[in-house]
Amino acid sequence: MSRIGKRPVAIPSGVTADINDKTLSVKGPKGTLSMGLSDNVTYTVEDGAISIKPANDSKAAKAFWGMQRTLVANLVEGVTDGFTKTLVIKGVGYRAQAQGKTLKLQLGYSHDVDLPVPEGLEVKTPDQTTVEISGIDKQAVGQFAAEIRRWRKPEPYKGKGIAYRGEFIFRKEGKKK
Structure with missing residues (x-):
């Protein structure tokens, strides 16, 4: 039941x-x-x-x-009401910028990552380390957020990467001498 x-x-x-x-x-x-x-x-x-x-x-x-x-x-x-997911980018030199229907990410690679924004979604970057994805389809919003996060998942030692706002990143202790 x-x-x-x-x-x-x-x-x-x-x-x-x-x-x-x-x-x-x-x-x-x-x-x-x-x-x-x-x-x-x-x-x-x-x-x-x-x-x-x-x-x-x-x-x-x-x-x-x-x-x-x-x-x-x-x-x-x-x-x-619509749905919204917020991603937070942490790391030296990591930044994001929304340019029309393209999201430009600088994530420490030798090249910029340009992601086309799917139809029906709106992407805003209030500052260089925050990406807000909004739309009426919950599945599409979550899928695009996951595709962005896939480029740099948060790593446990320094906490660098792309994480959802409010996500807890389990931190590990580094190598001991």
Whole structure:
């Protein structure tokens, strides 16, 4: 029994949800998102909420139930508030700069790393060591943040690298004499 799946997803005012041809479309003030629906779960839009229930008593249907409810909740939250991830760059000479639809990173390599910003995302650099990624699709925001972080993961000895804001980096003691 899924405790997450039992709760219906509330639809705030100004947001509409429609189910057509195995697709759920959610439209709100920030844009429109859609998601393919699973056969293992039934979806109903009624009384200002989206309810998700397993289609049968199979193990697969029960496994999908809570996950699908969370994906629907992410669609609703994305079109109302949006999602933001903040990366912090630590290291001497490491810096980032947003230039239109390109993010330029200087991470100690012999060349600059130029990353094209995916469609639907917005990247801001309030200062040279902070990168803010925002958009309505939670998966796209997280994926682009992970791709940026991949270039210099935080290392445990000096703490240099690209980390999420608020992430704890386990520090190790260096070599002893």
